[in-house]
Amino acid sequence: MKKILLAIGIATLAANTATALTFNSAQFLGIDRDANNEISTQEATSFRARYFALLDQNSNGTVEFEEYVKANNLRSSTALEDSPVPLTDEYREADSNADTILTLQEFQDVGVKRFEMLDKDKNGIISRAEFISPGL
Numbered sequence: 001m002k003k004i005l006l007a008i009g010i011a012t013l014a015a016n017t018a019t020a021l022t023f024n025s026a027q028f029l030g031i032d033r034d035a036n037n038e039i040s041t042q043e044a045t046s047f048r049a050r051y052f053a054l055l056d057q058n059s060n061g062t063v064e065f066e067e068y069v070k071a072n073n074l075r076s077s078t079a080l081e082d083s084p085v086p087l088t089d090e091y092r093e094a095d096s097n098a099d100t101i102l103t104l105q106e107f108q109d110v111g112v113k114r115f116e117m118l119d120k121d122k123n124g125i126i127s128r129a130e131f132i133s134p135g136l
């Protein structure tokens, strides 16, 4: 009996730790700016804008796939400098007109979709419980 209780205790502890870790990663990424353990649509939009700016290495307002590859270090260090890298799912999903150029609008559209997916009770806020890493 004692053993079973102990096992349940450990399982509960592990589950709690996992939730805390995934949500902390949201804070670490800086999505939850006011640290109230909730992500608002504004916080999500500004997070996506910051992320976009990071990817847009030449700051011309669009993210070409090559910029995305460089920003994410997708090409192995042993590969030739301009060797082709296959499109990632994330990039393909965002590039809705498939011209291998991401506009901020395309990038934000994905954010809105993900937000709606994570906001399970549809109250316009992603709570601690709703957030799943990698989330937005």
Ligand SMILES: [Ca+2]
Pocket: 056, 057, 058, 059, 060, 061, 062, 063, 064, 067
């Ligand atoms: Ca650019």
Ligand SMILES: [Ca+2]
Pocket: 095, 096, 097, 098, 099, 100, 101, 102, 103, 106
């Ligand atoms: Ca595009």
Ligand SMILES: [Ca+2]
Pocket: 118, 119, 120, 121, 122, 123, 124, 125, 126, 127, 130
């Ligand atoms: Ca919610």
